[in-house]
Amino acid sequence: MQQEKGILALNAFDQSRVSSIDPALGEAVQRRLRSFGKASVLFYQEPIRMARAEGVYMFDVDGRRYLDLYNNVPSVGHSHPRVVEAISRQAGLLSTHTRYLNDVVDGYAERLLATFPRGIDHLVLTCTGSEANDLALRVAKVTTGRMGFIVTETAYHGNSAAVTDVSPSSRPGQPLPPHVRAVPAPEMYRNPVGDPGQRFADSVAAAITDLERSGFGFAALLVDTIFSSDGIHADPAGFLAPTVKLVHERQGLFIADEVQPGFARTGAAMWGFARHGVVPDIVTMGKPMGNGFPMGGVAMRAALLDRFAAEVKYFNTFGGNPVAAAAGLAVLDVIEDEGLMQNAREVSRHLMDGLREIGNRHMTIGDVRGAGLFIGLELVRDRDSKEPAPELASLLINRLRRRGILIGAAGPFGSTLKIRPPLCFGKDHADMFITACDEELREVAAS
Amino acid sequence: MQQEKGILALNAFDQSRVSSIDPALGEAVQRRLRSFGKASVLFYQEPIRMARAEGVYMFDVDGRRYLDLYNNVPSVGHSHPRVVEAISRQAGLLSTHTRYLNDVVDGYAERLLATFPRGIDHLVLTCTGSEANDLALRVAKVTTGRMGFIVTETAYHGNSAAVTDVSPSSRPGQPLPPHVRAVPAPEMYRNPVGDPGQRFADSVAAAITDLERSGFGFAALLVDTIFSSDGIHADPAGFLAPTVKLVHERQGLFIADEVQPGFARTGAAMWGFARHGVVPDIVTMGKPMGNGFPMGGVAMRAALLDRFAAEVKYFNTFGGNPVAAAAGLAVLDVIEDEGLMQNAREVSRHLMDGLREIGNRHMTIGDVRGAGLFIGLELVRDRDSKEPAPELASLLINRLRRRGILIGAAGPFGSTLKIRPPLCFGKDHADMFITACDEELREVAAS
Incomplete structure (x- = not known):
């Protein structure tokens, strides 16, 4: 095959x-x-x-x-009138960067952060899921002081140079970059034997060991929590838990890519990771966040962002502009109200x-x-x-x-x-x- | 100092x-x-x-x-009514990706490409200038098969991992990555002696030689054509010409970062590079492109993009969505009409x-x-x-x-x-x- x-x-x-x-x-x-x-x-x-x-x-x-x-x-929903109205109104009022204070932006950040479990309490707003994942990789490197990442075999996490490196599906026929390891997705259809959660944890453990031996060290595991491009794998609920435990034991970070599963799509919660009873260190968001308005974001533990900010100057011109925030607020409202x-x-x-x-x-x-x-x-x-x-x-x-x-x-x-x-x-x-x-x-x- | x-x-x-x-x-x-x-x-x-x-x-x-x-x-102009109207109307009609055909997007691409000199005839639409520069670096690597980039000493080109590597102003106190060389901006105020164009070309020539010796090879020179973060250097007009000639002689590409000078800001032309009578291989755009709507782009010689596309799968979910195109069209209209x-x-x-x-x-x-x-x-x-x-x-x-x-x-x-x-x-x-x-x-x- x-x-x-x-x-x-x-x-x-x-x-x-x-x-x-x-x-x-x-x-x-x-x-x-x-x-x-x-x-x-x-x-x-x-x-x-x-x-x-x-x-x-x-x-x-x-x-x-x-x-x-x-x-x-x-x-x-396409062209949702409440989102369109929010964009139109705010675009006519103010569209600017985050170096000024603005209530719409701060209000949105609070609403969004309130959807996360305790501990995920800081936010960076970007323009795309790719930018969010690119930043998440950088934060993981600064936090751990290590370079190695683990993803799944058919993962797609975005289009920047750094994110393409961790997106095997964008690099068909090419060998993985030396700092990246790919593990099989926790797949139950063609691999029904045994516990997929334990199997996934075993693969990740082997990849961590390999990264450590190679000198890159283990920075983070990055997965789409519904394994979209790997063919959509959601069951059994909870299968990510042993792996996340292992990742933390091995001093790495768990980055949940919620660009596709996030914002209530999985039906049981706002975020795909909730299905597995785990709490990520970093969560990345994109696609549905503004119902089409270009916006993305990275939510994480406060200590991670503060440490990163102490070492790195990061600024995103359009990220967190009030029009995006207004669109994002309307999306949260519609998810709830409808x-x-x-x-x-x-x-x-x-x-x-x-x-x-x-x-x-x-x-x-x-x-x-x-x-x-x-x-x-x-x-x-x-x-x-x-x-x-x-x-x-x-x-x-x-x-x-x-x-x-x-x-x-x-x-x-x-x-x-x-x-x-x-x-x-x-x-x-x-x-x-x-x-x-x-x-x-x-x-x-x-x- | x-x-x-x-x-x-x-x-x-x-x-x-x-x-x-x-x-x-x-x-x-x-x-x-x-x-x-x-x-x-x-x-x-x-x-x-x-x-x-x-x-x-x-x-x-x-x-x-x-x-x-x-x-x-x-x-x-902030909240320009024509741009706001274009965004509102199109957001209520259709906001989607470029895998469907859409006249607004194709019309915008034609209008935008018509502002460039002959030979710059293909376009990729992104969401930010950072994404545009990130992609430009990748295209330059694939085109030349080499890895080394030259930028100015206080350059800023964006916020992705790869673009931060070529943005010395984002990395204060840190050594440059091994594949990057920084040269002094063509500065006339503190260095008034001699021809700044020749001086810049000499610095770039030395950097190229150094990159070649180091084994990375020379992929491209990337400069903001008005040297914004280097302190704004525009005169004498034409000073970039000897350097661009040299870059091509040394088989590298010239990437003009028009994120800040572009879209008529320099007063004499739509693009900052025109002031110097040069034609870039790749042009990157961002900030003013949608008057605040998050959008960016990369224009380049057709052969570069076709070659890149043959080797790399690149897709940008929000890039080239019809709302961005409508905003971009309104910006071009207003520049002209006003x-x-x-x-x-x-x-x-x-x-x-x-x-x-x-x-x-x-x-x-x-x-x-x-x-x-x-x-x-x-x-x-x-x-x-x-x-x-x-x-x-x-x-x-x-x-x-x-x-x-x-x-x-x-x-x-x-x-x-x-x-x-x-x-x-x-x-x-x-x-x-x-x-x-x-x-x-x-x-x-x-x-």
Whole structure:
């Protein structure tokens, strides 16, 4: 089973096929390529010219509607009026940096920090999850005086130089940098034997020892707490606990990357790490934080930030601007006022039950797993061998797109459908998706 | 002459003085520190509780007005109605990533690329100038296959781990990383002898040779084209040309950091590098690009980006979202429609003439230099020795703040007042500042 060419290549439009698509669409693609070149990655065999979006729906330039199961950034719903209103009002009032005092920024920081367990009491605001992880790595190095990091084998943590070093999925085919070790994600589907928590702790222990022997030393373990790009692994709840205990025993830090699982997506708590009963030393945030407004953040133990600040001058021009803070406050308000955490929990059960039910008819559905509205649907060639079916994932993604449903894939083989809609996704939307999967898989099987 | 403790420390509120300021203000500062800790840097001996801003003015919570000569991010004016309207409208319509096609994004890319000389024809959109410089370094490494970078001695290029490595002003007291060389900025005030362009080229040549000998090799020269944090050096126009020629002869790349000088600030062109008649290989952008909306970008030769994309998977979730593009388009429109480049040029002359005129009375004004609305006012203890007067800079900054004028300092000694107001700054505003400087310097001299 060969590893896919990295998470970013999954489901990408093949630029060499531009002459074979509809001419008007082809022209729009050519226009994109003229400015953005080969670095431009578009989704689907037929890319979509998107025009507007609202709630769980997106609409293309022809007015065609798409049910969105892909986008976790507009987490409280596309174009949510309360977030838009907050951005508009604050942008017209004041947008500046954090070297002046501003009540909106300080109010937001307090609201956000209140969602964390005791002890995580200081905050740095950034503009992206990448910036947050980049800073977290630096804080871990200064705190521990060591350089080595441990991540999972298909991890993605962002796009800066330092963060790309700890993102194996962005470096397909390349050896890991010398200061980085990758361990298998705590995976229960293909490795059901034994306790995944203990297995993960054993892998991390070996990696720590290896880093110590190599002279880099062990600075931190950095994981996405729902292992998004590793294929979404949430169960059994608590499996991270032995590893976090070990990390602390070995004098390292545990950095929880909440860029994807955070902000109520997992249904049971604001943060993915809560599922495992652990308290991180550093938490990084991004994507859904401003419902699309570019913002990220790093929350951590006060002593870590104070020590870092004593040695390093860090300033982020746009980080913590009042417009971002206003957007962030609106997001927290909407999550609470619209009961989105509870909705994620309830719709999750409905959606997973429905997918498992059609799994009785489709032997290519190997597994349905996840937490809240972050669900992985594992596609296989064969249920016994569990051989991954990335070609079926790709086929299904493009069929669903033609049917008006947006979804992507994840995991080391690109065989896991990644279900992470806006959190206002309802049971009716879940039913639409379940029916669509059922029908498309039936047609694929018949063809 | 000892180097200051890094650019970020200039003009910072001393946290240990919190008990000696007004109690209500002290409480607001304490609130800030509770969430953001010692990493929080506030301006002025008495920090300002800012509430709103419009055009060239900012207003604190008590309604007190401040003339803004500091903020170069709200470049077309604080809370500009056209930018606010563009953000509001687009945020209510669609905010998403670049894996869908979107006319606003493609239209913006074309408008932006049209401002560059022929040959700079591809673009990556990021969220910050730091992300832009981080990516530029990576592109330079992949393009050249080499690792070594050359920057100026007091350079600041951003806050990521990789960019902090090439930002000596963020690393006060620390040795440079082994792959980085720092050269003196092309400075004419304290080094008036000889041709500064040739002098700069000679320093860079020596640094290249040193990098080659060290085994890192020479990847790129990265400079802010108006040398903002080195103290603002713009003259004589053309001084960068011999160095850029040399860089290319030595098979390296020239990266122009336009985060501060770009977007018409220098008065004569959209980009600072134009002043020197050179064409960079890579151009990075940030701060004023969205008038406060978090956005940055990297423009470069097409071949560089295509080669990079073939080797590296890069994706930026918020980069190039339609809201940023709408803000960016509005900024370009306003620069054009309100004639801000011409205004920068005209007000610059008026402002520099006026400051030179009061310089006849104040022997502590050592130099007035710059281009457009990016001007340095050099404060000295003595005109003959040219000994820097950072303590006077600090005193003047805090006196001007009490008078309702916002300004900061730059340069290796913290002795250069950094004048970079919104580009809608008029001659009347310039006169207010000139008069204020004149009166405050007179009072300081008398005290």
